[in-house]
Amino acid sequence: MEAGLSGELDIRADFPILAREIGGRPIVYLDSASTSQKPEVVIAAIDNYYRCHNANIHRGVYTLAQEATELFEGARERIAAFMGAETATTIFTRNATEAINLVAYAWGRGNVGPGDTVLLTQMEHHSNIVAWQILAEEVGAQLRYLEVGDDGLLSLDQLDAELSTGRVKLAAFTHISNVLGTINPVAEIAARVRAAGAVSLVDGSQGVPALAVDVAAIGADFYVWTGHKALGPTGIGVLHGRREILESMRPFLAGGDMISTVDWEHSTWNELPWKFEAGTSMIAEAVGLGAAIDYLAEIGMDRVRAHELDLTGYALGRLTEVDGLRLIGPPGADLRGGVISFEIEGIHPHDIAELANRDNVCIRAGHHCAMPLMRRLGVPATARASFGPYSMPADVDALVDTLKRGCEVFGL
Numbered sequence: 001m002e003a004g005l006s007g008e009l010d011i012r013a014d015f016p017i018l019a020r021e022i023g024g025r026p027i028v029y030l031d032s033a034s035t036s037q038k039p040e041v042v043i044a045a046i047d048n049y050y051r052c053h054n055a056n057i058h059r060g061v062y063t064l065a066q067e068a069t070e071l072f073e074g075a076r077e078r079i080a081a082f083m084g085a086e087t088a089t090t091i092f093t094r095n096a097t098e099a100i101n102l103v104a105y106a107w108g109r110g111n112v113g114p115g116d117t118v119l120l121t122q123m124e125h126h127s128n129i130v131a132w133q134i135l136a137e138e139v140g141a142q143l144r145y146l147e148v149g150d151d152g153l154l155s156l157d158q159l160d161a162e163l164s165t166g167r168v169k170l171a172a173f174t175h176i177s178n179v180l181g182t183i184n185p186v187a188e189i190a191a192r193v194r195a196a197g198a199v200s201l202v203d204g205s206q207g208v209p210a211l212a213v214d215v216a217a218i219g220a221d222f223y224v225w226t227g228h229k230a231l232g233p234t235g236i237g238v239l240h241g242r243r244e245i246l247e248s249m250r251p252f253l254a255g256g257d258m259i260s261t262v263d264w265e266h267s268t269w270n271e272l273p274w275k276f277e278a279g280t281s282m283i284a285e286a287v288g289l290g291a292a293i294d295y296l297a298e299i300g301m302d303r304v305r306a307h308e309l310d311l312t313g314y315a316l317g318r319l320t321e322v323d324g325l326r327l328i329g330p331p332g333a334d335l336r337g338g339v340i341s342f343e344i345e346g347i348h349p350h351d352i353a354e355l356a357n358r359d360n361v362c363i364r365a366g367h368h369c370a371m372p373l374m375r376r377l378g379v380p381a382t383a384r385a386s387f388g389p390y391s392m393p394a395d396v397d398a399l400v401d402t403l404k405r406g407c408e409v410f411g412l
């Protein structure tokens with residue numbers, strides 16, 4: 001590694017799984033865009049919760065139940081503060097997908113009608129497409145897509161043109177593309193959408209793990225993300241919403257916890273955020289996500305970003321050493337999160353991933369839950385390497401080595 005590159009942040013020792021070997025050799029984990037690895041503090045927080053504090057939350061008067069409630073609600077408070085959001089408008093869901101569905105059902109059904117437009121982009125994950133397709137079919141609305149340029153970027157002129165029709169009710173767009181790595185100017189897009197009288201939703205699934213995100217500064221009406229990509233456990237996601245919109249919405253799922261009163265015929269709803277949290281919550285997962293956020297806050301997201309920016313720049317440079325490799329997405333690291341999709345002429349992406357696995361290099365190949373984007377790019381699939389804050393230049397070196405060996409195997 002060259003001097004001045006990302007060596008400053010070396011937190012690998014905090015992640016027990018990174019010490020694991022397979023076949024007597026270390027693993028090189030380059031699939032953090034799918035899910036991140038978990039630091040010891042997160043594993044310990046979940047373990048400690050079950051060993052020492054487990055009880056159902058909110059209703060119990062006994063000490064254990066109070067402790068569990070405090071741990072759960074305390075995690076929410078710290079997560080909201082980390083995100084620059086209000087605690088009451090920070091709602092726990094199972095994942096980002098469920099958060100988007102919550103908005104599509106509880107807001108969409110009441111606010112989108114025949115002839116209205118739901119505006120998406122060609123770089124969305126299926127999570128931020130399919131729920132809107134079902135809504136549009138049901139209510140007679142149309143879907144429109146902002147195009148992805150050959151540089152992997154969206155056009156704000158096209159956004160303005162779409163908004164000028166006056167038909168856009170909602171614009172939903174990703175903060176960082178899980179395929180291209182593109183960082184979208186979400187505050188600027190949200191401001192334009194708002195000025196046009198429409199509602200905005202940002203899919204922050206790749207944004208929260210990689211950038212210092214301030215939900216209030218971004219100014220979108222909804223901002224969703226998923227815990228397991230941000231060093232937290234699976235089974236928990238977050239929806240931040242604008243208070244007046246959340247208050248105007250009907251509940252999404254119905255049952256215990258989300259009610260204030262229940263009579264034979266009718267019920268009334270609990271206050272925010274519990275109105276949208278039906279049934280027993282993912283208590284241990286919230287505790288684990290709280291620990292993940294504390295860990296990231298202690299490092300500082302600016303440092304995480306600086307580290308991944310350096311690493312991405314280093315990787316973009318080194319990957320050009322591989323014959324026939326074509327990088328997909330914006331040319332500069334500064335326009336990207338730590339996600340690098342690529343193709344190698346003459347080798348199918350699945351074969352690339354399979355060959356890499358022989359060297360314990362974990363990369364992903366496929367459509368990455370973005371089939372419309374694959375169509376736009378004119379490829380059936382890509383190979384993808386993605387970084388977390390624990391990724392190091394040595395991981396990139398191992399990737400480049402395995403790709404070079406793969407090219408030899410294929411006689412390229």
Ligand SMILES: Cc1ncc(COP(=O)(O)O)c(C=O)c1O
Pocket residue numbers: 033034095096097098125127128174176177178203205206226228237369
């Ligand atoms: C950009 C983006 N949005 C949404 C999701 C869905 O996340 P989850 O499956 O945790 O809901 C992903 C996961 O890959 C993603 O990368």
